[in-house]
Amino acid sequence: MPKKHGNSLLELTDRTKRRNAAETRFKAYGIAAIAIGLLMLVILITTIVGKGVGAFQQTFVTLNVELLENKLDKNGNRNLDDIKKVTTFGYAPIIRGAIEAKVKELGIETPLKSKDMAQLLSKDAAAQLREYVLAHPDEIGKTVEFRFLAQSRVDGYLKGRVSRDSIGNDKNISAAQLDLVDALVKVGVIKKTFNSAFIFGSDASDARPEAAGMGVSMVGSLFMMLVVLALALPIGVAASIYLEEFAPQNWLTDIIEVNIANLAAVPSIVFGILGLAVFINYMHLPTSAPLVGGLVLTLMTLPTIIISTRASLKAVPPSIRDAALGVGASKMQAVFHHVLPLAAPGILTGTIIGLAQALGETAPLLLIGMVGFIASNAPDSVASGLLDPNSAMPAQIYEWAKRADPAFYERAWGGIIILLVFLITMNTLAVILRRRFERRW
Amino acid sequence: MPTIWLVLVLIALSITGFFLGRHRALASANGNSKDLHSLPVYYGNNVALTALVPALVVMAIWSMAQPLIIDSRVSSMIPESAIDEGSTRGLVMSDVRRVAEGLNIAVAEGAMTREQAHDLRSGFSDIRGRLGEVGVALGSEVRPEVLRAAQRYRQASSTGNLAMTIVVALTALAGFGWSYSRTHKDFRARNVVERGILALLIIAASLAILTTVGIVLSMLFETRNFFGLHSWRDFFFGGTWAPNFRGDSELSFLPLLWGTLYISVIALLVAVPVGLFAAIYLSEYAGKATRAIAKPLLEILAGIPTIVYGLFALLTVGPALVRFFGQGENGILGVEWMSGATSVLTAGVVMGVMLIPFVSSLSDDIINSVPQAMRDGSLGLGATKSETVRQVVMPAALPGIVGAILLAASRAIGETMIVVMGAGAIAKFSLNPLDSMTTITTRIVSQLTGDTDFASPETLVAFALGLTLFVLTLGLNVLALYIVRKYREQYE
Structure with a gap:
């Protein structure tokens, strides 16, 4: 059959083909964009988990230590004051003896001297031993089994971070020491196990990455969140009630609304500057204190809480208010007795999300000095928890990331896992609350 | 902690007031609450609030004002001659405060009696040594003027605190008495x-x-x-950032602004196309199931704290970029363009990833608010879906999307942790994205952490930078709002 004009709908013209191709391309761009976003998420999560999980395991060395009486308690009368006079230096020879004895007992041949063998242990080991002896003076003279932290290079060797090629001129470890580590691993003296000290322990100095933990900074974060909760929730709810239920349309209300909108968009570091200038330089509150951190984060979280609280107040239908007013309640009673309880789940959800945001915030904490020192002591009372210098989880992570020893990087990633666990828990809680209690009118 | 005790006493008073007020109101109505004007609770609350709130307000105002007044009084006591060359009144005052605090601690720990602290004369007793014993380290020997000012400061503070306690207590009692005496069955307590x-x-x-x-x-x-100590011309038009704590610093914000804007532009180059296309796909193409999964997953990126992104930039993205563009022969591309992990590209890319969900969820809302009738009209005329999006939906949503991009830019400019960890510390004008550069926020952090001296321009410049940042972000936010309001298409 001869071809007609060639304009059949069933036959694609070049133009239609072009348009269809453009359509497919456009759709592909969209899919690619989403794929990129999700890929980034996957990369981020796998990096965090892959690099951080190691921090929850630590290498330990198990040794039988003979607590020699002639070194630890020369007078032999178990007087605690006398025992305290022996510093950690006095304990070092005992540890050296213990590891040398162990190596000899196992029949491992090594050219190392006892001092180099003891270097496999953390610098923390002597302090750990001393603490034990001070707590149990009766044990002096006996032989006790101890689990010491291995030093970070040994830990890194077992985790694959340190290899024989990479040690080079490292004065903390030598190839002969690694041979000894291999031998000790084979007989189970050196072992990698779960390390709860990373979760509950305190930070440690630059030379002892193996002993550093998140516990104390978690307490610091906890106190900050308590301050934020105690201040931001009541103030935020009060402000929202006023703006949503009582505020007349006038210039004051306008100014307040504009201010809240702007504060929500102010960079967090500006709140840090405010905290430094007002709370520390002007009011002379203590530097690095969780109280100050909490105050700064309160100001930062307020707009978030106000915005979500207003949304949930707005979601309560006017008929509720009208019914309350109709049976003779005052406006204040209608709001506090009826609207507020109905809006409570929404307010709670918003507050939890605001707290989660505050928990992960770092920049303002840098300016009020919650970084840069070693958070080594857990506070012993509420007042000291609020006023004594402490760190916070994200500030602690930043602190580790800044240190020179790569062993701290693993701990920074591990710290992020802990932080994210908190955030995920809080957000899940918020979602559950919303699903469970949200009412559609 | 006298302040805490004072607050506790106030609270106790107010709780007592609640019960007494309620009781008195009921008694005045012979126990029949129907004869009261308001519910009995309101009479109690009235007494409790009148006792507590004014007293707390007085206390707050007093503790704000007291340091200001004492500072100005005491600082006027210090003669010009006691202020060294290169020092300022503010520095001397901080010495005064330290000595006063030291004396307080010494008295509290029993190292000195109250009278001793009051009568000390610097010539006779070794104050620095004695304060050192109680843990207050002083930089230099205390001079007689400073010591006298410190003693005056202590005296004024303790008098002030005593006066505050009395005034606050009186306010509370007055409020209590007044409201209690007003409590009667006809009183409109509610x-x-x-x-x-x-x-x-x-x-x-x-x-x-x-x-x-x-x-x-x-x-x-x-x-x-800051502008009293440093020329504003250098700050605004200088061109060099070279802080030097021995003086002669060049502190211009221009190189920092350049770094900030460069990184922000790279971040937006990543975030805007990805975020926008993701939003278009999610709102125009994706089915319900895809949307329900992909949207929350993308928004997880927004909930991750910036410290995580910072660490990601420093330890993962930076080294990966170095493997591509650095390391010379050993690198993947065999080039030597990048020396360290910190660079504009490192920080920009990571910040872009952080901003993807920000752009996508804002744009998603805006695209969804374009009425369906417009799409139907366009599709009915034979346009393909992508033509509809490009020629109908996008123009309608444009003001909102521009607003969203401006908000994202304001986020990028104010972002701190990613640039602190990923961008580097060198202030310079360079076009090379593989160079290490620094930003306004980074410099604020570095000038205000560590040893700070609030009398030197090198520290104070951080406040000028902070103000610049505040104005910049505020300006962008206001502009975004303005564009949305002005150019928004009103449908229906």
Whole structure:
């Protein structure tokens, strides 16, 4: 059959083909964009988990230590004051003896001297031993089994971070020491196990990455969140009630609304500057204190809480208010007795999300000095928890990331896992609350 | 902690007031609550609030004002001659405060008696040594003027605190007495209490204004100090950033602004196309199931704290970029363009990833608000879906999307942790994205952490930078709002 004009709908013209191709391309761009976003998420999560999980395991060395009486308690009368006079230096020879004895007992041949063998242990080991002896003076003279932290290079060797090629001129470890580590691993003296000290322990100095933990900074974060909760929730709810239920349309209300909108968009570091200038330089509150951190984060979280609280107040239908007013309640009673309880789940959800945001915030904490020192002591009372210098989880992570020893990087990633666990828990809680209690009118 | 005790006493008083007030009201109606004007609770609340709130307000105002007044009084005591060359009154005052605090600690620990602390003369006793014993380290020997000022400071503070306690207690008692005496069955307690609560609500709402005023004033004040010590011409038009704590610093914000804008532009180059296309796909193409999964997953990226992104930039993206563009022969591309992990590209890319969900969820909302009728009209005329999006939906949504991009830009400019960890510390004008550069926020952090001296321009410049940042982000936000309001298409 001869071809007609060639304009059949069933036959694609070049133009239609072009348009269809453009359509497919456009759709592909969209899919690619989403794929990129999700890929980034996957990369981020796998990096965090892959690099951080190691921090929850630590290498330990198990040794039988003979607590020699002639070194630890020369007078032999178990007087605690006398025992305290022996510093950690006095304990070092005992540890050296213990590891040398162990190596000899196992029949491992090594050219190392006892001092180099003891270097496999953390610098923390002597302090750990001393603490034990001070707590149990009766044990002096006996032989006790101890689990010491291995030093970070040994830990890194077992985790694959340190290899024989990479040690080079490292004065903390030598190839002969690694041979000894291999031998000790084979007989189970050196072992990698779960390390709860990373979760509950305190930070440690630059030379002892193996002993550093998140516990104390978690307490610091906890106190900050308590301050934020105690201040931001009541103030935020009060402000929202006023703006949503009582505020007349006038210039004051306008100014307040504009201010809240702007504060929500102010960079967090500006709140840090405010905290430094007002709370520390002007009011002379203590530097690095969780109280100050909490105050700064309160100001930062307020707009978030106000915005979500207003949304949930707005979601309560006017008929509720009208019914309350109709049976003779005052406006204040209608709001506090009826609207507020109905809006409570929404307010709670918003507050939890605001707290989660505050928990992960770092920049303002840098300016009020919650970084840069070693958070080594857990506070012993509420007042000291609020006023004594402490760190916070994200500030602690930043602190580790800044240190020179790569062993701290693993701990920074591990710290992020802990932080994210908190955030995920809080957000899940918020979602559950919303699903469970949200009412559609 | 006398302040805490004072507050506890106030609270106890107010709780007592609650029960007494309620009891008195009921008694005046012979126990029949129906004869009362308001519910009995309101009479109790009236007494409790009148006793507590004014006293707390007085206390707050007093403790704000007292240091200001004492500072100005004591600092006028210090003669010009006691201020060294290169030092300032503020520095001497901080010495005074330290000595006063040291004396307080010494008295509290029993190392000195109250009289000794009061009668000390610097010539006779070794004050520095004695304060050192109680853990207060002083830089130099205490001079007689400083010591006298410190003693005066202590005296004024303790008098002030005593006076505050008395005044606050009197206010509380007066409020208690007044409201208690007014409690009677015909007293309109509910109206009074509700007015009081409304006032509290207004105060809570005004806190937003107070915060903004606090931000602006604290930065303005210190910025003024900065421009008193350093020429404003150098700050605005200098071109070099070279702080030097021995003096002669060149502190211009221009190189920092350049770094900030460069990184922000790279971040937006990543975030805007990805975020926008993701939003278009999610709102125009994706089915319900895809949307329900992909949207929350993307938004997880927005909920991750910036410290995580910072660490990601420093330890993962940076080294990966070095493997591509650095390391010479050993690198993947065999080039030597990048020396360290920190660079504009590192920080920009990571910040872009952080901003993807920000752009996508804002644009998603805006695209969804374009009426369906417009799409139907376009599709009905034979346009393909992508033509509809490009020629109908996008023009309608454009003002909103521009607003969203401006908000993202404002986020990028104010972002701190990613640039602190990923961008580097060198201030320079360079076009090379593989160079290490620095930003306004990074410099604020570095000038205000560590040893700071609030009398040197090198520290104070941080406040001027903070103000610049505040103005910049505020300007972008206002512009975004303006564009959305002005050019928004009104449908229906």
